[in-house]
Amino acid sequence: MKIILAEGDITEQSVDAIVNAANSSLMGGGGVDGAIHRRGGPEILEECRALRASRYGKGLPTGQAVATTAGRLPARWVIHTVGPVYSRSEDRSHLLASCYRESLHVADSLGAATVAFPAVSTGIYRWPMEDAARIALSAVRQAGSGVAQSAVREVRFVLFNPGAYAVFERALEQMG
Numbered sequence: 001m002k003i004i005l006a007e008g009d010i011t012e013q014s015v016d017a018i019v020n021a022a023n024s025s026l027m028g029g030g031g032v033d034g035a036i037h038r039r040g041g042p043e044i045l046e047e048c049r050a051l052r053a054s055r056y057g058k059g060l061p062t063g064q065a066v067a068t069t070a071g072r073l074p075a076r077w078v079i080h081t082v083g084p085v086y087s088r089s090e091d092r093s094h095l096l097a098s099c100y101r102e103s104l105h106v107a108d109s110l111g112a113a114t115v116a117f118p119a120v121s122t123g124i125y126r127w128p129m130e131d132a133a134r135i136a137l138s139a140v141r142q143a144g145s146g147v148a149q150s151a152v153r154e155v156r157f158v159l160f161n162p163g164a165y166a167v168f169e170r171a172l173e174q175m176g
């Protein structure tokens with residue numbers, strides 16, 4: 001598995017699947033979620049509604065992932081995952097790592113070879129970028145190695161501004 005970093009808008013990525021930092025309602029929101037629904041069109045929300053009416057009556061739990069169409073986006077699927085809200089008093093890193101692991105698991109079930117991730121939980125959910133980058137990169141790296149390794153060929157982290165890109169770049173270097 002190749003891990004690459006890009007700076008830009010995830011809705012413009014031509015990959016098999018883009019990951020959405022959704023909230024558990026699956027009904028859209030701000031940040032990257034808002035951008036994906038705006039640019040992808042109403043088909044995505046329709047499928048989210050159907051998921052709420054069937055498998056996820058109470059919403060998608062934190063740390064889990066589910067796929068829908070990507071509508072008008074230049075990707076085939078959107079994989080929605082719910083990041084944890086950052087907490088100073090409670091370590092929720094396992095839930096953030098789970099977002100990446102579960103998203104790749106869904107990607108495998110779809111047969112997606114290329115997947116783009118935003119920096120889940122680092123916006124409205126306030127997770128510090130450096131810590132989030134370390135957790136994200138190590139979770140993806142772990143999923144790409146070992147016995148039950150993911151078949152995803154390329155994971156692209158799409159960072160929304162130069163600062164976030166620099167933090168991910170440093171974290172990747174430090175991992176060696």
Ligand code: ADP
Pocket residue numbers: 008009010011021022030031032033035083118119120121122123124125126127158159160164
């Ligand atoms: P969360 O609620 O999980 O924190 P946000 O969407 O608020 O989700 O933020 C997650 C990250 O996505 C933030 O670093 C934010 O800057 C970034 N982001 C926002 N819009 C986009 C976009 N269009 N493409 C890529 N990243 C984005």
